[in-house]
Amino acid sequence: MARVYGKGAAAHHALDHIDLTIKANEFFTLLGPSGCGKTTLLRLIGGFDQPTSGQIAIFGRDVAGLPPEGRPVNTVFQHYALFPHLTVAQNIGFALRMLGRPRAESAATVARMVALVGLEGMESRRPDQLSGGQKQRVALARALAPGPKILLLDEPLSALDAKLRMRMRSELKALQRETGISFVFVTHDQDEALAMSDRIAVMQGGRIQQLGRPEEIYEAPANRFVADFIGGANLIPARIGANGAEAVGLGVIPASGAVGDAVTLAIRPERLGLVADAMRHPGDLGPLRVAERIYMGNELSFRLDGAEVPLHVTLPRGGVRGAQDFAPGDAVCIRPEPGAVRVLSS
Amino acid sequence: MKPAWLLTPAIATILIFMALPIAITTVYSVLTPAQYGGVIWEPSPEAYIRLLFERDIFDDSLTFNTDYLQILGRSVVQAGIATILCLIIGLPTAWFIATRPAGQKSLWLMLVTVPYWVNLLVRTIALLLILRDEGPINGVLQSIGLTDDPLPLAYNNFAIGLGLVSSFLPFMILPLYAAIERFDFSLLEAAYDLHANRRKAFFAVVLPILRPGLIAGGLLVFIPGIGSYLAPDILGGGKTLMLGNLIGMQFQGSRNWPFGAALATILMAVTLVALFIIARRAAREEA
Numbered sequence: 327m328a329r330v331y332g333k334g335a336a337a338h339h340a341l342d343h344i345d346l347t348i349k350a351n352e353f354f355t356l357l358g359p360s361g362c363g364k365t366t367l368l369r370l371i372g373g374f375d376q377p378t379s380g381q382i383a384i385f386g387r388d389v390a391g392l393p394p395e396g397r398p399v400n401t402v403f404q405h406y407a408l409f410p411h412l413t414v415a416q417n418i419g420f421a422l423r424m425l426g427r428p429r430a431e432s433a434a435t436v437a438r439m440v441a442l443v444g445l446e447g448m449e450s451r452r453p454d455q456l457s458g459g460q461k462q463r464v465a466l467a468r469a470l471a472p473g474p475k476i477l478l479l480d481e482p483l484s485a486l487d488a489k490l491r492m493r494m495r496s497e498l499k500a501l502q503r504e505t506g507i508s509f510v511f512v513t514h515d516q517d518e519a520l521a522m523s524d525r526i527a528v529m530q531g532g533r534i535q536q537l538g539r540p541e542e543i544y545e546a547p548a549n550r551f552v553a554d555f556i557g558g559a560n561l562i563p564a565r566i567g568a569n570g571a572e573a574v575g576l577g578v579i580p581a582s583g584a585v586g587d588a589v590t591l592a593i594r595p596e597r598l599g600l601v602a603d604a605m606r607h608p609g610d611l612g613p614l615r616v617a618e619r620i621y622m623g624n625e626l627s628f629r630l631d632g633a634e635v636p637l638h639v640t641l642p643r644g645g646v647r648g649a650q651d652f653a654p655g656d657a658v659c660i661r662p663e664p665g666a667v668r669v670l671s672s
Numbered sequence: 673m674k675p676a677w678l679l680t681p682a683i684a685t686i687l688i689f690m691a692l693p694i695a696i697t698t699v700y701s702v703l704t705p706a707q708y709g710g711v712i713w714e715p716s717p718e719a720y721i722r723l724l725f726e727r728d729i730f731d732d733s734l735t736f737n738t739d740y741l742q743i744l745g746r747s748v749v750q751a752g753i754a755t756i757l758c759l760i761i762g763l764p765t766a767w768f769i770a771t772r773p774a775g776q777k778s779l780w781l782m783l784v785t786v787p788y789w790v791n792l793l794v795r796t797i798a799l800l801l802i803l804r805d806e807g808p809i810n811g812v813l814q815s816i817g818l819t820d821d822p823l824p825l826a827y828n829n830f831a832i833g834l835g836l837v838s839s840f841l842p843f844m845i846l847p848l849y850a851a852i853e854r855f856d857f858s859l860l861e862a863a864y865d866l867h868a869n870r871r872k873a874f875f876a877v878v879l880p881i882l883r884p885g886l887i888a889g890g891l892l893v894f895i896p897g898i899g900s901y902l903a904p905d906i907l908g909g910g911k912t913l914m915l916g917n918l919i920g921m922q923f924q925g926s927r928n929w930p931f932g933a934a935l936a937t938i939l940m941a942v943t944l945v946a947l948f949i950i951a952r953r954a955a956r957e958e959a
Contacts, residue, residue, distance in 0.1 A: 331866035374861060394864040407862035412881045424876070472867060 340366040341377075348476070348510060350385075350526075351477035355511045357519040358529035359555065364512045367529075368478050371510065373397045373422055392575040395424070401478040404443060405485060406461045408453040415440070416463050417451040418584075421472035433505045439467035441500070459490045466498075470505060477502075479511045482516060495521050516556045517576045520544060528552050550670055553592040560637050561666075562591040575633040576611040576660075590670045595638040595668035598627065600650060603657035612659030616652045628652065630660070691703075694940070700932035705778045709927040719934035740918070744938075747915040750904075751897030752830065755837035758907055759886065762835070762844035769845075783851065784842050796835055803831055803907070823861035827909035835903030836893075842933045843892035851885025887950060915939055 341363045348354045354365035367373040371406070372381060373394035382389050389397055391488040397402040408417050416441050440446055443463035453461060469477055477500075483491045502509045513519055518605045519526050520540040528535045528551075530542060535550040547553035550561055557669060564573035564581075567590055573591060583589060603613040614632035622640075630637040639660060641650055652658055701719050703711040721727070726737035769780040787795060801807055805822035815820045825831060859881070863873035881888070903917035908914075913921075915935065922932025 374863060374864075393869075394861070395867045395869055399865075401862070401865045403858055403862060403865075405858065407856070407858040409862070409877060409881075411883075420863075420868075420876070424863075424866060424868040424872050468866065560716060 333489055339532045341370070344380075344532075344534060346534065348508055352507050352510055353499060353511065353524045355513060355519040355526045356524050356529055357513055357516060357556075359514055361519065362529040363527050363532040364514075366532075368401075368480055368510065368512050370478070372399055372401050372478050378598075398475040399478060400472060400474040402462075402465045402469045402482045403479065404482065406453075406465040406482075407462055408447045408461055408468070410453050413450050413452055414445060414456070417453070417464055418467045418471050422467060425472060425519045431546075435471055439471045442470070442504070443467045445538040445663070458486050459494065462486060462494060466501065470501075471509075474507060476510060477505075477513060478510045481508060481513055482511075483513070483515075488516060491518075498522060499510050520556070524668050528555065530555070547592060547670070550590055550592070553668065553670065557594060558638075559592040559594050561615060561635070562593070562637070563634055564589050564591050573633060575614065579611065579662075579667055581667070583669065587671070590669055591666040593662055593666055595627070595640045596625075596642075597638045597663045598637075598653060599661035599663070600639055600641060601658055601661055602652075602659050605663070607657050610659035610661045614660065616656045616658055619652065619654055626651065628658075694788050697936050697940075698864050701930055701937045703930050705928045705930050707795060707927070709923070709929060710848060712927050716930070717738070719928075719930040722931055722932065723938070740935075741911050744915055746912065747898045750832060750836065750914060751894050751900070754833055754840065754869045754897050755890050755894045757833070757837045758844040759890065762848055762889060763882075763886075765847035766845045766852055770849050770855075781846075784845050787838075788842060790874060792839060793901055793906075796906045799835055800831070801905055802828055803834070826907060827911060829912055831903050831907035831910070832912065832914070835907040836897050836900060839900065840893040840897060844889035844897075847892065848882065849887040851882045851888075855881060871925045884954070887954070891947065891950070898943070901937055 340659060344367060346361075353666055355365060358364050366375065370377055373392055373396070374390065377388070384398060409420065412420065413437050418658060419432050419436045424436060427435075436449075441450060443466055445463055447462065447465065448460065449455070453464070456464065461519075462485075465482065481518055482498075486494060495518060498509070498511075507522065511519075511522065520543075523540055525537065526543050527537045532552050536543055536552045538546075543552065543556055547559070554561060555642040559611040561589070562573050562576070565572040565575075566581065566585050567571075567578065568585060569578050569580075571579045571583070571589055573579065579591060581589065581591075601607070601610060606612070612632070614630040615626055617627040617631040618638065620627040620629075623643075625643055626641045628639045628641070631638065637660065700711055702715055702717065703716070704714040704716045706712050709717055721734070723740050724736060726739075727732040727734055765784070768779060769784070772780055790856075794896050802809060803825040805824075805826070808826070809825060810819070810822040813823065831856045855878070859877055860873055863877045868876060898914075899916045899919070900914060904912060904914040906919075919932045919935045919939075922935065926932075
């Protein structure tokens, strides 16, 4: 499936060759930086935009040409889009009213939804009398009330403060389990995606860069973009030599591949240990020099010079491993955990 | 705390230009008319009695007379119809302007106001020239053989209504434009998403949210519409009176200032009561 804006040379491929199946009862996340196409994809599913080519089927039914109101899909909008002239209860019951459901049945559904999102006692308030978190819940209840087969969530947590965002993460996840419907969640926040999703599609440039469970995405990034975007990684240019990948200033790292190939080594900052150069073991890489030590509360972050690119290492403070500390200027070596180095083709 | 004297200009403006004229009008309405216009300072309820009753010139007996009430009623109906027409024309127009790209909006708004750079009297007479039997509309209709005799377009209620609409349409378009400009169009998407079709979304979401603009526009058309003077005088040919003409007559030919003042006071009272009811209802819905 594709969505192209404009024509010819000036055409902007917002979505390019997207082929995706979202499973029933799945918390599915579209993750990527702004402009990657994730919101466009969401709008195509919701019916607010039509694909240039290809098709979308919802539970086997082709929804081409179906307007938003005809789709078994509801949306939680980024800024909630609550109706300011209606009360909480009227907002939640809006879709039921539009569908012409019987009054008694609607009232029961609204009451159930109010309880589901924990807004008892707020039914007669108006949106401008609610806090951000409460608005969020109304938006959720409103979208769930008509009983959609898929719930679309467009960065719903971005307008909340950090603490509330953390709490809503677990609530959203629990809500998905409880309702048993598929959530399609759009975000640019990798922590959110990792914490809540059953599967994640990492998007960039209108294409899906990697599709998989959070563990797969994080532990085994498919390419440089994914490695860098999710969690941040040291991306070290290297060349395959006779004994492995050779990187400037680091030495030889075991890796397979055709001799002479240029590769990128991806290593997570938290999967590196630091040792003083004097205590070096075989397999340690270096020597490097500590350029900067950053105190971050529960961990220490170091920037190391001496390789082709600056390397970052984070060490936990406290506990068994927390005994280590280094000062700028110290000569150190890095010690990757087993399996920590991913070799990506450049 | 602001110094109180800074409020003086505002208070003086309100007193001199608003409170004082209203007070003079109200006081004059309960005085006795002088023979050649003006008033004699002698209290009299005669002006208000005259509104409902006709006094026999010989025996001073009163008979109920609805002539003036009919004029009042006709004014309300004419202004009401003009308001509804302005609404029907104004809402799509305002919607169109408010949804243009940012750079074009001011151009469209200017086009709406351009006719108002011309004096109302000139515009009203221009409309008469277009509508009259020898005007371009009848000319075209007759030359292409659609009608044999000229259609009676001028000098009737239709012409007055058209005059009112063309006079007051911008007063509807501008507040509606302001309301639509503020309208959050993601609410419309939310309505579609929640299974509203276009018609339902319009009535359940758009109209209620635009209500303040609709009320403002409605009042701005209706209130001057009731008291309008030029349209009935020129386009109605002076045959069908509206309240504004009746009031005007009392200060000119009839030289009955108290009666004119009484009519103006009643018009004002009716308007204020209507405004009060609307404001109360709006306030109740806010709460």
